[in-house]
Amino acid sequence: MDQIIGNLDLLFEFPIVNLKIIIDGVMIGALFALAAYGLALVWGVMNVKNLAQGDFVIAGGYTAWWLVQQGIHPFLGILAAFIVMWGIGWVTYRLVISRVIQRDLFTSLLATFGLAIMMAQILNLLFGSDTQSIQLDYATFHFADGLIDVPAAKLMGVVMAMALAGGVILFMKRSRMGQAIRATAQDPRAARVMGIDTEKIYSFTFSLNAAICGAAGAIIVMAWVIQPFYGITYSIRAFVIVTAAGLGNLPGVIAAGLGIGALEQYGSHILGIGYQQAVAVLLLLLLLLARMLQQRRQRQVLK
Amino acid sequence: MNLSKPALYIVLLVVIVAAPFLLPAYKTQLATLWLMIIVAMTWDMTGGQMGYNSLGNIFFYGTGMYVAAVITIGMVYDVGDYTNAAGGGIYAFTETQYFTGLVLGCIGAGLFCALSAILIGWPTFGLRGPYFAIGTLGMAIAAGELVSNWEWVGAGQGISMPNYPGDFETFKLLIYFIFAGVGVVLFIFLKWLYTTRFRSAINAIREDEDKAEAMGLRTLTYKLLTWSMAAFFVGIAGGISAFQLIHFEPLETAYQTINLGIFMVVCVLLGGKGTLWGPIIGAVLFHVVKEVTWNYFLGWQWVALGAIIIVTVVYFQDGLMGWLKHKRPEWFGIRVEKKDQIVTEPAE
Numbered sequence: 001m002d003q004i005i006g007n008l009d010l011l012f013e014f015p016i017v018n019l020k021i022i023i024d025g026v027m028i029g030a031l032f033a034l035a036a037y038g039l040a041l042v043w044g045v046m047n048v049k050n051l052a053q054g055d056f057v058i059a060g061g062y063t064a065w066w067l068v069q070q071g072i073h074p075f076l077g078i079l080a081a082f083i084v085m086w087g088i089g090w091v092t093y094r095l096v097i098s099r100v101i102q103r104d105l106f107t108s109l110l111a112t113f114g115l116a117i118m119m120a121q122i123l124n125l126l127f128g129s130d131t132q133s134i135q136l137d138y139a140t141f142h143f144a145d146g147l148i149d150v151p152a153a154k155l156m157g158v159v160m161a162m163a164l165a166g167g168v169i170l171f172m173k174r175s176r177m178g179q180a181i182r183a184t185a186q187d188p189r190a191a192r193v194m195g196i197d198t199e200k201i202y203s204f205t206f207s208l209n210a211a212i213c214g215a216a217g218a219i220i221v222m223a224w225v226i227q228p229f230y231g232i233t234y235s236i237r238a239f240v241i242v243t244a245a246g247l248g249n250l251p252g253v254i255a256a257g258l259g260i261g262a263l264e265q266y267g268s269h270i271l272g273i274g275y276q277q278a279v280a281v282l283l284l285l286l287l288l289l290a291r292m293l294q295q296r297r298q299r300q301v302l303k
Numbered sequence: 304m305n306l307s308k309p310a311l312y313i314v315l316l317v318v319i320v321a322a323p324f325l326l327p328a329y330k331t332q333l334a335t336l337w338l339m340i341i342v343a344m345t346w347d348m349t350g351g352q353m354g355y356n357s358l359g360n361i362f363f364y365g366t367g368m369y370v371a372a373v374i375t376i377g378m379v380y381d382v383g384d385y386t387n388a389a390g391g392g393i394y395a396f397t398e399t400q401y402f403t404g405l406v407l408g409c410i411g412a413g414l415f416c417a418l419s420a421i422l423i424g425w426p427t428f429g430l431r432g433p434y435f436a437i438g439t440l441g442m443a444i445a446a447g448e449l450v451s452n453w454e455w456v457g458a459g460q461g462i463s464m465p466n467y468p469g470d471f472e473t474f475k476l477l478i479y480f481i482f483a484g485v486g487v488v489l490f491i492f493l494k495w496l497y498t499t500r501f502r503s504a505i506n507a508i509r510e511d512e513d514k515a516e517a518m519g520l521r522t523l524t525y526k527l528l529t530w531s532m533a534a535f536f537v538g539i540a541g542g543i544s545a546f547q548l549i550h551f552e553p554l555e556t557a558y559q560t561i562n563l564g565i566f567m568v569v570c571v572l573l574g575g576k577g578t579l580w581g582p583i584i585g586a587v588l589f590h591v592v593k594e595v596t597w598n599y600f601l602g603w604q605w606v607a608l609g610a611i612i613i614v615t616v617v618y619f620q621d622g623l624m625g626w627l628k629h630k631r632p633e634w635f636g637i638r639v640e641k642k643d644q645i646v647t648e649p650a651e
Contacts, residue, residue: 049433099617105433106356110568111616113358117561118609125602232444239437278448284441292429302434 007270020148021265027154028224029261030161033254034216035234036241037165038209044247045185045205046101051112052092053213054234055119060085060214061221062127062228068134074222077134078160081218082211089210093203101202116231123228131225154223164215168208169250181205233280237264240284243291319487323479330475334547336590337482341540342563343570343582344489345533350568351577352502353529354509355428359439361564362446363534365557366419367412367541369450372462372551374411375404386457396465404465409481409542416538420531428526431512440560447558461552464545478547485543489536490583497579505529509577565612572615575624584623 011017039053063084064077072080096115100108138152172178183191184201192198220226240260245252260283267279292302323330342364349355376385379400388394396404423442430438451459467474496502504525507515516522544551551557558564566589574585589611597604621629628635 049437096613096617103620106436107616107620109358109433109436110356110572111613113565114609114612114616116609117565117612118606121603121605121609125606236441236444243434272452274452275448278445278452281441281445281448285438285445288430288434288438288441289426292426296429301429301431 003272004270007272011269014147016147017269021269022262023148023150025262025265026258027150027158027261028265029258030158031216031220032234032237032241032261033257034161034165035213036238036245036253036257037168037250038212038216039238040242040245040247040253041181041212042206042209043242045181046097046202047105048097048101048108048206049105049112049239050209051109051235052116052119052231053209053238054236055116055123055231056085056089056210056213057217057220057234058226058228058231059088059119059123060217061226062123062132062217063214064218065132065134065221065226066127074134074136074218075160078215078218081214085214085217086207086211088214089207090203092210093206097206098199098202116235120228120231127228129228131227132221133225134222136222151223157219157223160219161216164212165254168212177204233277236284237280240280240287243284244287316487319483323476327472330472330479331547332590332594334475334479334482336587337479337486338540338544338563339566339570339586339590340583341482341486341489341536342567343574343586344486344493345536346567347571347576347578347582348493348505348529348533349526351571351581352497352509353505353526354512355526355530356432356436356568357439357530358436358560358564358568359441359443360533360537360567361558361560362423362439362443363416363420363537364541364544364563365443365446365450365553365559367409367416367538368545368551368557369456369462370412370415370538371404371408371542371545372464373456374408375401375465376462378404378407383455386455386460386462394465396468398468401465401468405546408545409539412542412545413535413539416541417531417535420534421527424527424530425523428523428530443558443560443564447554447560450558451553457552459552459554461550461556462545463550464548466549467546478543481543482540485536485539490579494579501525506577569612569615571622572620573622575622575626575628578624581622581624588623 035053035057038056039050042048042050060081063081064074067077067080068074092115096111097108100111136153138156140149140151141155142149172181180191180196181201181204183194183196184198184205188198191201217226237260241253241256244256244260260280263283264276264279267283268276271279288302295302322333326333342360346357346360349357349360373382376382379396380394385394427435427438427442450456456462467477504515504520507518507520508522508525512522541557548556555562570585570589571582572585573589574583575581596607600607619626628637632638
């Protein structure tokens with residue numbers, strides 16, 4: 001308890017620490033937002049709540065990490081993770097997801113939970129349970145007498161995440177495929193009547209989601225660390241963000257992603273680093289409670 | 304039929320009592336089988352009968368473990384000092400202290416979990432469908448993370464329970480019979496409960512909650528009651544497990560979200576949701592398959608588990624009972640009229 005009060009005092013005594021926490025939080029939050037965007041896409045288009053979202057992120061991270069060990073440039077690793085995870089996403093769709101789309105939501109939730117357990121364990125068997133990261137020898141920028149340090153690798157990661165998000169948004173807005181995906185999300189039956197092969201759209205959307213997650217994971221492994229069992233927390237963060245922002249609300253997803261990142265950094269700063277996972281999950285519970293009370297005022301329930 | 308049913312129950316009872324003596328090397332596995340049966344049956348109360356799919360019932364199991372441990376230790380020593388010593392030999396328990404701890408600890412664990420189910424259920428039952436599943440899953444994960452940071456109950460180290468004062472084989476036998484006793488009581492209780500109006504009420508909630516509420520059913524009361532009854536038995540099972548395992552720690556044993564927390568759902572789905580026997584059959588099936596095959600997978604067992612979950616959920620969701628119901632409806636008292644037997648009334 002004394003430690004918590006001490007940590008709180010520190011925030012007021014040195015306001016610059018707040019800035020450091022917010023910068024750290026926003027940088028990782030950009031990547032949370034990327035994974036959450038993928039989740040919102042799948043959720044909105046095919047009404048599947050994917051609990052294996054975080055494990056796609058981690059799998060992408062390990063793909064990039066392994067390729068860099070083989071001597072590939074880290075930036076090519078991101079591209080490779082995108083492509084590999086596209087393939088894994090497609091296989092997953094064919095084997096599992098395509099069979100649960102028409103079923104009730106608990107089925108897809110449980111099936112993807114099984115998938116999450118399986119992927120985490122396969123990664124654990126292949127790469128071991130140590131935390132891994134790619135060491136990039138880029139400079140670190142220091143501000144405010146060294147209180148704020150921003151590694152160039154993290155900055156580049158954020159820029160690449162933004163570029164990827166921009167690319168996906170442009171694709172969804174401008175291309176024929178993006179148009180077809182949006183049409184399917186609005187009304188699959190009408191889309192089929194208009195000659196859109198919704199089965200193809202579903203498999204494309206799910207593969208795209210896995211690829212986005214994979215690229216996000218490849219960026220994360222460059223500037224942060226990954227571990228086979230970190231997946232479930234990324235899934236929960238993605239859920240928090242999508243539940244907070246709502247479906248199809250892109251600015252909301254980005255804002256919520258950055259906000260969650262910052263809140264989590266605050267939480268782990270005040271309570272101690274041991275609580276980082278707990279803070280992420282507690283945010284979910286708080287958010288569900290808030291959403292529920294909001295609905296209850298209109299005599300509705302969250303379903 | 305009238306004679307064969309009591310006979311069946313007597314045979315089952317004999318098997319239950321004789322099992323640990325017939326298979327003396329497998330006492331622990333048999334006790335774990337009872338644990339699986341208990342958690343599967345209690346999961347089915349909310350998941351199968353009431354339509355609320357909880358992924359966080361493991362919360363009550365872990366909490367039950369901790370409550371039983373704290374009661375047992377707290378009656379004799381200071382809990383903080385005890386966990387600080389991490390099971391060092393200076394803390395001895397007499398026979399009386401151990402058994403009072405065992406009885407009061409397990410009952411206390413059940414009562415505490417029943418109460419916490421009401422407290423947690425009051426906010427969470429506003430969530431429906433997948434949100435309820437995610438919310439309860441989050442609750443279980445959060446509880447595990449918080450307890451693993453709580454120094455008073457040993458943080459990530461967990462708690463070492465006092466040793467059984469006596470022979471280890473007798474101890475295993477005792478644990479088996481406590482588990483079996485709780486399981487049989489639970490079965491009799493549910494068999495009675497499912498003949499009352501209570502079952503119709505919770506089934507109505509499953510079929511259409513809004514309509515049930517419009518009919519004047521106090522849905523929240525029924526939901527809270529059902530969940531707290533389930534939590535009571537899971538809490539007791541957790542308390543017994545705490546004594547059985549002797550040492551337990553928060554993330555892998557107590558709040559084991561991806562092991563037992565998901566096993567219970569798979570057991571129910573395998574056997575058949577919303578039936579009395581389904582969860583039991585599913586639990587036996589799952590446990591036997593798991594115990595027989597686990598050793599051959601060498602590290603890949605968790606991958607196999609994920610595969611079992613996916614296959615069960617995707618291809619076999621109605622479970623064994625659902626499949627039987629489809630194939631042999633007359634066993635379930637459903638009368639199927641053949642097409643040519645239906646006498647059509649002459650239209651007036």
